[in-house]
Amino acid sequence: MTETTTPQTLYDKLWQSHRIREDADGTALIYIDRQLLHEVTSPQAFEGLRLAGRKPWRVDANVATCDHNVPTTSLEGGVSSIVDPVSRIQVQTLDRNAAEFGILEFPMGDPRQGIVHVVGPEEGITLPGMTLVCGDSHTATHGALGALAHGVGTSEVEHVLATQCLIQKKMKNMLVKVDGQLAPGVTPKDVILAVIGQIGTAGGNGYAIEFGGQVFRDMTVEGRMTVCNMAIEAGARVGLVAVDDKTIEYVKGRPYAPKGELWEQAVESWQSLVSDEGAVFDKVVEIDGSAIEPQVSWGTSPEMVGPINGCVPDPDKQADSVKAESIRHALQYMGLTPGTPFVDIGVDYIFIGSCTNSRIEDLRAAAEVVKGRKVADSVELAMVVPGSGLVKQQAEAEGLDRIFLDAGFEWRNPGCSMCLAMNADKLPAGKHCASTSNRNFEGRQGAGGRTHLVSPEMAAAAAVAGRFVDVRTMMQEASA
Amino acid sequence: MSLQKFTKFDALVAPMDRANVDTDAIIPKQFLKSIKRTGFGPNLFDEWRYEDVGQPGVDNSQRPLKKDFVLNQPRYQGARLLLARENFGCGSSREHAPWALKDYGFDVIVAPSFADIFFNNSFKNGILPIVLPAETVEQLFQAVYAQEGYSLTVDLENQQLVQPDGTTIAFDVDSFRKHCLLNGLDDIALTLQQSDEIKAFEADYRQRAPWLFADNASV
Numbered sequence A: 001m002t003e004t005t006t007p008q009t010l011y012d013k014l015w016q017s018h019r020i021r022e023d024a025d026g027t028a029l030i031y032i033d034r035q036l037l038h039e040v041t042s043p044q045a046f047e048g049l050r051l052a053g054r055k056p057w058r059v060d061a062n063v064a065t066c067d068h069n070v071p072t073t074s075l076e077g078g079v080s081s082i083v084d085p086v087s088r089i090q091v092q093t094l095d096r097n098a099a100e101f102g103i104l105e106f107p108m109g110d111p112r113q114g115i116v117h118v119v120g121p122e123e124g125i126t127l128p129g130m131t132l133v134c135g136d137s138h139t140a141t142h143g144a145l146g147a148l149a150h151g152v153g154t155s156e157v158e159h160v161l162a163t164q165c166l167i168q169k170k171m172k173n174m175l176v177k178v179d180g181q182l183a184p185g186v187t188p189k190d191v192i193l194a195v196i197g198q199i200g201t202a203g204g205n206g207y208a209i210e211f212g213g214q215v216f217r218d219m220t221v222e223g224r225m226t227v228c229n230m231a232i233e234a235g236a237r238v239g240l241v242a243v244d245d246k247t248i249e250y251v252k253g254r255p256y257a258p259k260g261e262l263w264e265q266a267v268e269s270w271q272s273l274v275s276d277e278g279a280v281f282d283k284v285v286e287i288d289g290s291a292i293e294p295q296v297s298w299g300t301s302p303e304m305v306g307p308i309n310g311c312v313p314d315p316d317k318q319a320d321s322v323k324a325e326s327i328r329h330a331l332q333y334m335g336l337t338p339g340t341p342f343v344d345i346g347v348d349y350i351f352i353g354s355c356t357n358s359r360i361e362d363l364r365a366a367a368e369v370v371k372g373r374k375v376a377d378s379v380e381l382a383m384v385v386p387g388s389g390l391v392k393q394q395a396e397a398e399g400l401d402r403i404f405l406d407a408g409f410e411w412r413n414p415g416c417s418m419c420l421a422m423n424a425d426k427l428p429a430g431k432h433c434a435s436t437s438n439r440n441f442e443g444r445q446g447a448g449g450r451t452h453l454v455s456p457e458m459a460a461a462a463a464v465a466g467r468f469v470d471v472r473t474m475m476q477e478a479s480a
Numbered sequence B: 001m002s003l004q005k006f007t008k009f010d011a012l013v014a015p016m017d018r019a020n021v022d023t024d025a026i027i028p029k030q031f032l033k034s035i036k037r038t039g040f041g042p043n044l045f046d047e048w049r050y051e052d053v054g055q056p057g058v059d060n061s062q063r064p065l066k067k068d069f070v071l072n073q074p075r076y077q078g079a080r081l082l083l084a085r086e087n088f089g090c091g092s093s094r095e096h097a098p099w100a101l102k103d104y105g106f107d108v109i110v111a112p113s114f115a116d117i118f119f120n121n122s123f124k125n126g127i128l129p130i131v132l133p134a135e136t137v138e139q140l141f142q143a144v145y146a147q148e149g150y151s152l153t154v155d156l157e158n159q160q161l162v163q164p165d166g167t168t169i170a171f172d173v174d175s176f177r178k179h180c181l182l183n184g185l186d187d188i189a190l191t192l193q194q195s196d197e198i199k200a201f202e203a204d205y206r207q208r209a210p211w212l213f214a215d216n217a218s219v
């Protein structure tokens, strides 16, 4: 290597190290290191393989688990206890396909089963410097470890199974730089919601976003996962954070992480997984981290979000008529009146879970707020759904389950649950839910359900107050 | 999925005389929960075709048919070419739409225009979408209605449709897509043609990042 190489972004490096060929028009063949499979988007891919008499190119590059359809109540009866026949068949089909093709699977009942984006990093299956895909848009999560990770469609799942490659065009580079220091009570979720509020849900279209700056350097690896998870809600298929000591510390010792000499070798190579000094980004967005407040979404798109001490916006004061119309439409769906302070919005349901916020740190943070308090009487259901069986075990070992149960929360089994309501957990029509998930689209958590996206701390505080509340005031009361 | 080679064949023509046929009409959303990519044929155009509302897992042969619906008419049974109007296949990107058309038995769709994603998805699944001028399409509709059993010979090699009276209608097709259809190549088969290149990359990559290959793991 010569000294004169042009500075590269982290994305450039990952792209280049996996590029098998690139045609003049920019169409490239990219090598894929890892594919995660779940029950919803893989069946047709496996069937395609079977119909064509093909085998996976590299069986060991694939890992499967079920998450979208699994019940979060009792797991006693195993797969056969899933009531909805369509859900049950999808889960059974994954089990059958994994067995037939010899793919490693964490099935229902295995403590390692859980939301695919929680399981990958937790098991050391996701590693820095990898290309990783999954038939799910929140695959961006894994970029928190300095991996090039994104969602793919079912045809592409099959393509990767059969060839270990993807046909792709390179994305553009965007840097979202958040400097300064977050105030106490302000979390990674608030950072990413604030970013989406600023750049909009289409702001990242066509870009791979790298999250850089003091705030992300200070953030834990799990916090970075929360941020990268929602890159897709900012329009970007890829979110990335540079590798540092925290990343390496996080990966070390995980079941599928390299060991011994291979570990040393891997770590040495991972050190270079940062954007070079002077690397050029096509777009740079700078945000002052110290000014970010706890966020709450009020509408039906993740960009319809604001600081907790704000108010529901007035469409009549919006100059852009298209925007005004979409605000009007959203407020009608959400049953909200312009000018209502967010802290006056009552909550009926609390959902702490999803691939955005169901890791151990999320549960600890929520438990900290809930501790010694009770869920308000007006709240109909408050539930905690850990991201994986191992997160659940860890939380129980720390006594977090007791804290939640004592406060009146339900303590559930791992899965996607009410994030998209494909299993039995559904938000009823007209009910307001403080949710730690990532999408507040109409009907996402159940037909007619009204979702407000918040951090685990804010969801916990809302559970106690029965309405949205600035978690910082609650924290002050506690320490007073 | 590997595809059948697109040889020259005679195709009975069925008319779908509506503009903007969307993917939700082609295959309604309740069938997207299926775990298969075959078996969608009986639910193609489900809402237009049956009196009742279709559900996955129901025996379609027992369901009451809408007698007037074009594909339910005896004269169009066994059709392989669907004659359609402008903007065919608009709506969502679901690949279930071409799966359903193919599974029903359509290999060719002729229309004045197609929705973009549907157009591409068709080729990927072994369906040839042909764009012809609106007047030509109109003439074909007249001919189909006028003559029971009206068929066209599809000759992809020479890029023409041959009418019963021997006259031909030429059509355009992307040469790459034509090559794929003629040779029964899908995207995967195409990538697999570069197997040597992939293997060479892999061998080198294994040296650079041995920890990513399970058989190298020291566990």
Ligand code: SF4
Residues within 6 Å of the ligand: A067, A068, A115, A116, A117, A136, A138, A354, A355, A356, A415, A416, A419, A420, A437, A438
């Ligand atoms: S938790 Fe929600 S967003 Fe995440 S993978 Fe499951 S359904 Fe998708």
